[in-house]
Each structure stands twice: as C-alpha cells, then as structure tokens.
Amino acid sequence: MGITIQEASRRSGLSAHTLRYYERIGLIHEVERDPSGHRAYTESDLAWLDFLTRLRSTGMPIADMCRYAELRRRGPGTTAERRRILEAHRERVRTRIARLTEDLGILDYKIDFYATTEAR
Amino acid sequence: MGITIQEASRRSGLSAHTLRYYERIGLIHEVERDPSGHRAYTESDLAWLDFLTRLRSTGMPIADMCRYAELRRRGPGTTAERRRILEAHRERVRTRIARLTEDLGILDYKIDFYATTEAR
DNA sequence: GCTTGACTTCGAGCGCGCTCTAAGCGGCAA
DNA sequence: TTGCCGCTTAGAGCGCGCTCGAAGTCAAGC
Numbered sequence: 001m002g003i004t005i006q007e008a009s010r011r012s013g014l015s016a017h018t019l020r021y022y023e024r025i026g027l028i029h030e031v032e033r034d035p036s037g038h039r040a041y042t043e044s045d046l047a048w049l050d051f052l053t054r055l056r057s058t059g060m061p062i063a064d065m066c067r068y069a070e071l072r073r074r075g076p077g078t079t080a081e082r083r084r085i086l087e088a089h090r091e092r093v094r095t096r097i098a099r100l101t102e103d104l105g106i107l108d109y110k111i112d113f114y115a116t117t118e119a120r
Numbered sequence: 121m122g123i124t125i126q127e128a129s130r131r132s133g134l135s136a137h138t139l140r141y142y143e144r145i146g147l148i149h150e151v152e153r154d155p156s157g158h159r160a161y162t163e164s165d166l167a168w169l170d171f172l173t174r175l176r177s178t179g180m181p182i183a184d185m186c187r188y189a190e191l192r193r194r195g196p197g198t199t200a201e202r203r204r205i206l207e208a209h210r211e212r213v214r215t216r217i218a219r220l221t222e223d224l225g226i227l228d229y230k231i232d233f234y235a236t237t238e239a240r
Numbered sequence: 241g242c243t244t245g246a247c248t249t250c251g252a253g254c255g256c257g258c259t260c261t262a263a264g265c266g267g268c269a270a
Numbered sequence: 271t272t273g274c275c276g277c278t279t280a281g282a283g284c285g286c287g288c289t290c291g292a293a294g295t296c297a298a299g300c
Contacts, residue, residue, distance in 0.1 A: 005247075017289055020249085036296055040245055050227075059225045062287065067223055083234035088225045095219050103178045106171075107210045118139035125277075137259055140279090156266055158277055182257065 002032060002040020014047045019049075024063065027052060027069050058093045122152060122160020132169045145182065145199045147172060147189050150157075 006017045012019070017040075022028050028048065031039045062095050068085050071078035125136045139159075142148050148168065151159045171192070175185050190204050191198035 015130070015289075016247090018287090021288065024250090036206070036247080037127050038296090044126070046281095051230075054223045054226055058220060079234050079238055081240070083231055086185045086227055086231050090224065090231065093220055093227065097217055097224070099218050100178060100220070104210065104213050104217070107175055107213065108207055111203055111206050111210065112173075114199050114206070118199055118203070136277090138257090141258065141263075144280095157279080158266090176257095 002034055002042065003046065005039050005041070008039075008041040008046060008049070011046055012053065013047065014053065022052070025061070026066050029073055034112075055089070058089070059096065060089055064089070113117070122154055123164065123166065125159045128159075128161040128166060128169070128231050131166055132173065134173065135167065142169075142172070147182070149189070149193055165227070175209070178209070179216065180209055184209070 003011075005019055008019055009016045010015075014022070018111045019028070023031055023039075028045060031041055031045060039120050052069075053066060055068070058060075064085065068082060071085075123131075125139055128134075128139055129136045134142070143151055143159075143171065148165060151161055151165060154160045170183060172189075173218070174187070176182075188202060191202050191205075
C-alpha cells in the first residue's frame with residue numbers, strides 16, 4: 001500500500017540516500033513504516049517533497065527549509081509566518097531572475113562579438 | 121600606478137583572498153607586481169574579473185571558467201571554441217531562468233493560498 | 241537452511257568554492 | 271630602532287548539501 005523508498009526516489013528525483021537525509025534533518029516528518037520497518041511514503045509525503053524540491057531548486061538554503069518545515073509541523077497557527085518566509089524567498093527569486101536576465105544580455109553580446117570576429 | 125589588491129577587491133566585489141585564489145587556479149593570469157612584490161592590477165584585469173564574476177553568478181563552474189580562461193590565454197585561434205562554451209552556457213542560463221520563472225508561479229500560488237486562508 | 245537483495249541506522253567522506261592561518265617580508269612613522 | 275600594517279606564500283580548514291560505506295535485519299526464492 002505504502003510507497004517504497006525506491007518508488008519515492010523515482011518519483012521525486014531525489015536519491016534514497018537524500019530522502020533518508022531529508023528525514024533525518026527534519027525536512028520530512030516521521031515517514032510511516034511497514035511491518036518490517038521499511039519506509040512507506042504517502043501521496044501527501046510526495047506532494048510535500050515536490051514542494052521542497054521547488055524551494056531547493058530556487059535556491060532556498062536547507063536551513064530555511066527546515067524552519068519552514070517545522071512551522072508546518074506546528075500547525076495552522078503558523079501560516080502567517082510561513083507566508084512571510086515564502087514572500088521573502090519570492091523576492092530573492094525575482095532578484096535572481098532579473099540578474100540572470102541581465103547577465104544573459106552580456107553573454108549574447110560576447111557571443112555576437114565572437115561571431116562577428118570569426119566572420120571577418 | 122597599478123591597482124592594489126584592496127582596490128581590486130573593492131571594485132570587483134571579491135575578497136583579496138579570492139583574488140589570490142583565482143590567480144592561483146589560473147582564472148587570472150600572472151598579475152603584474154610592483155617593486156616590492158605586491159600585486160598591481162590593470163584596468164584590463166578588472167574588466168576580465170568583471171566578466172568572470174558574471175560567469176560565476178550565472179552558475180558556471182570554476183572548472184569551466186578555467187577552461188575558458190586557458191583558451192583566452194592561448195590567443196585568437198581559440199575564439200570558435202570559446203564561443204561554443206559561451207553558447208552552451210547561455211542555453212543553461214536560459215533553462216535556469218525558465219525553471220525559476222515556473223517555480224515563481226508555484227510560490228505565488230502558495231502565497232495566495234495562505235493569504236486567502238488567513239482572510240477567511 | 242542458505243543465498244540474495246533491498247532495506248535499516250549511523251557516522252564518515254566528498255566536491256565545490258572559497259576562507260582563513262601561519263610565518264615572513266617591506267616600507268613608513270614615531 | 272622599534273613597532274605596525276598590509277602585503278606575500280603555501281597549505282589547512284570550513285560550510286553546504288549531499289553521498290557513501292559498514293554492519294545489521296528481514297523476506298522471498300531456490
């Protein structure tokens with residue numbers, strides 16, 4: 001019934017090692033176990049993992065993610081603070097995109113320059 | 121006449137430690153010295169540093185930057201390869217921006233959700 | 241019963257990109 | 271001349287985010 005660690009790994013794109021690591025540091029809370037002690041992930045765990053990987057891929061540090069995860073565990077009284085964390089992070093992501101876009105322009109310029117020089 | 125390491129640090133945004141490190145690994149080539157052996161950077165060094173920091177900030181690994189720096193040192197016969205490196209990198213940057221933009225949408229959605237829940 | 245293989249825990253190890261320390265030198269001011 | 275400051279080198283150390291290894295358990299198949 002539960003989802004094995006291999007399956008969770010396949011679906012989340014994280015290695016089994018990383019899944020255990022995430023649990024150990026508190027990013028995922030107490031995954032259920034089958035009778036022989038093996039992890040049995042739920043769909044809800046996978047949805048949470050999916051969100052976590054998005055935070056990661058946008059550059060949120062593990063420590064901040066842990067903070068967020070802890071608030072989530074503490075329940076509905078923490079939504080305002082969670083929202084603030086996400087808003088602050090969103091701002092960083094926007095800044096990051098702006099900077100990348102700017103640097104992309106420089107890259108275009110350099111590449112054009114090489115192309116022109118070669119054509120000469 | 122030459123620019124001191126402190127000045128180069130201030131203008132590049134890199135620490136003096138990092139400037140020496142970059143030179144040691146070959147990212148910057150043989151910075152000139154004043155009579156007492158202290159580094160004397162040129163405007164051209166600073167322009168190059170500026171470009172390097174852009175490559176870094178767009179996520180190019182140090183190893184790739186070293187490769188690029190070496191081609192540059194080898195002279196004008198290597199422009200085609202340098203262009204290819206930049207083009208490949210540009211593609212990665214574009215992908216990265218696309219991914220970030222997508223994740224930004226998820227972040228917006230989550231934040232809206234919290235805002236709505238709180239307002240209820 | 242024995243092998244195989246995937247799981248478990250816990251702690252050590254790794255790769256990257258710096259960052260810092262130790263030991264020493266040169267130049268200037270008091 | 272003494273003290274201080276900022277530079278020099280070579281090499282060690284660090285923080286992050288995994289990643290791996292060792293040693294053990296359990297269930298299934300031969």
